[in-house]
Amino acid sequence: MLNSTPLIGEARTKLEEYLLTKGLRRSSERFAILEEVYSRNDHFDAEELYQAMKERSFAVSRATVYNTLEVLVDCGLVSRHQFGDEDNTKSRFEKSLGRQQHAHLICVNCHRVMEFCDPRLQLIKTTVGHTLQFHVESHSLVFYGECADEACVARTKAAAATINVN
Known part of the structure; x- marks a missing residue:
């Protein structure tokens, strides 16, 4: 996956520090999901992110995508929005570092x-x-x-x- 944004290095560092502080695993899947998020310039839902990972032939489970998004929100790298779509429970996400x-x-x-x-x-x-x-x-x-x-x-x-x- 290409590092299409100069913020990806800073985001990786912040995620790594957060995972260490919380005692969470520093898996390659989490960092791949972070890179996919930071390669985007749109608002997306978890399913769209999962599908994008599949299209890139990155073997990651749907549960890992959902769980990693929660981690990324908790550590301030991603913002969650409820825009009141036709399904009011659907969360949309966007990268937040440097924005x-x-x-x-x-x-x-x-x-x-x-x-x-x-x-x-x-x-x-x-x-x-x-x-x-x-x-x-x-x-x-x-x-x-x-x-x-x-x-x-x-x-x-x-x-x-x-x-x-x-």
């Missing part, structure tokens, strides 16, 4: 996830924390709506319906 805090836009039709950063979010976080005397460690902001992507499922269905009506 600035950001917010998300979710298309209610095709479920595409888009990210954006706005410095005003940091200002709001700081102001609210100060005003309410609360130490804010992180935040999550998600906007739901319809994307403008021509390939969006809703647009494709609407176009097909228009063609069928005519």
Whole structure:
């Protein structure tokens, strides 16, 4: 697997330190999963990660993927999100090391996830924390709506319906 990000070395070190501290095994499978996560630039669920590992012909069990994701979340290398997809229990993940805090836009039709950063979010976080005397460690902001992507499922269905009506 290619180390496509300069952060992978730092992520490997952080994972190794975490595993040593917790007395957990430092298996090649865990590090391969970490590398797969850090080669991605999207939001993914555990099943998508498992399928990507299989496509790379890396023999790893589904349970190992799920368990390793929990470890990666616990040690701060991966962030977990609940975006309220059609299955509200489905967790989506993204790498977190070296990433600035950001917010998300979710298309209610095709479920595409888009990210954006706005410095005003940091200002709001700081102001609210100060005003309410609360130490804010992180935040999550998600906007739901319809994307403008021509390939969006809703647009494709609407176009097909228009063609069928005519």
